[in-house]
Amino acid sequence: MPCILQLTRRFDSRPIPPASPGVRLRHFAGPGDVEIWLDLRRRSFARQKLGVRDWDAGDFAREFLHKDWWHSEAMWFAEIQRFPFQSHTAVGTVTLARRGDARNAKPVVHWLAVLPGYRRRGIGRLLMATLEAAVWDAGGRQVWLETHAQWAEAVRLYRALGYRPAGE
Numbered sequence: 154m155p156c157i158l159q160l161t162r163r164f165d166s167r168p169i170p171p172a173s174p175g176v177r178l179r180h181f182a183g184p185g186d187v188e189i190w191l192d193l194r195r196r197s198f199a200r201q202k203l204g205v206r207d208w209d210a211g212d213f214a215r216e217f218l219h220k221d222w223w224h225s226e227a228m229w230f231a232e233i234q235r236f237p238f239q240s241h242t243a244v245g246t247v248t249l250a251r252r253g254d255a256r257n258a259k260p261v262v263h264w265l266a267v268l269p270g271y272r273r274r275g276i277g278r279l280l281m282a283t284l285e286a287a288v289w290d291a292g293g294r295q296v297w298l299e300t301h302a303q304w305a306e307a308v309r310l311y312r313a314l315g316y317r318p319a320g321e
């Protein structure tokens with residue numbers, strides 16, 4: 154039986170993204186990033202049994218592009234350079250969504266994912282702190298998210314960052 158956890162964290166100072174040598178961040182940069190995001194989703198959530206099929210560009214448009222909160226700076230990609238002089242490759246992503254009516258819309262962590270081969274290197278922490286700093290800079294002092302109790306890595310990450318059940 155899936156169990157959804159609603160977690161939140163309040164901030165009393167601006168979150169500082171940790172130094173992450175070798176990792177660079179960028180925003181969504183156009184249609185070419187749709188396939189990159191879909192591939193990250195497919196590979197990062199492979200063990201989570203999210204549904205019966207992979208998503209396509211139409212799903213991406215419904216999930217992001219058609220939302221009233223969407224803008225290209227709401228989505229980040231973490232990239233690394235596998236070998237010197239080669240181009241950078243996306244290994245993680247997160248999106249800052251908004252939930253609720255426009256005046257009281259809550260900042261929400263949406264689709265945090267890091268490729269299996271790049272985990273436990275601080276990339277999830279970097280993406281979260283980057284999103285949180287953007288919320289702070291926009292005047293927000295609290296971030297919300299939903300996850301599944303069975304997604305142990307995500308639950309551990311959020312707890313380590315100070316997220317607690319939203320009802321507390």
Ligand SMILES: CC(C)(COP(=O)(O)OP(=O)(O)OC[C@H]1O[C@@H](n2cnc3c(N)ncnc32)[C@H](O)[C@@H]1OP(=O)(O)O)[C@@H](O)C(=O)NCCC(=O)NCCS
Binds near residue numbers: 268277304307
């Ligand atoms: C959750 C996820 C994004 C974490 O990414 P990550 O880059 O490995 O996270 P970090 O390396 O920044 O880890 C930060 C902290 O989270 C905790 N953590 C993360 N993964 C953990 C694991 N497998 N076991 C124990 N603790 C873990 C640790 O406290 C870790 O700090 P530490 O390495 O200094 O001990 C990644 O595991 C993932 O993509 N999982 C599948 C998709 C998913 O569940 N997304 C969240 C949907 S709500």
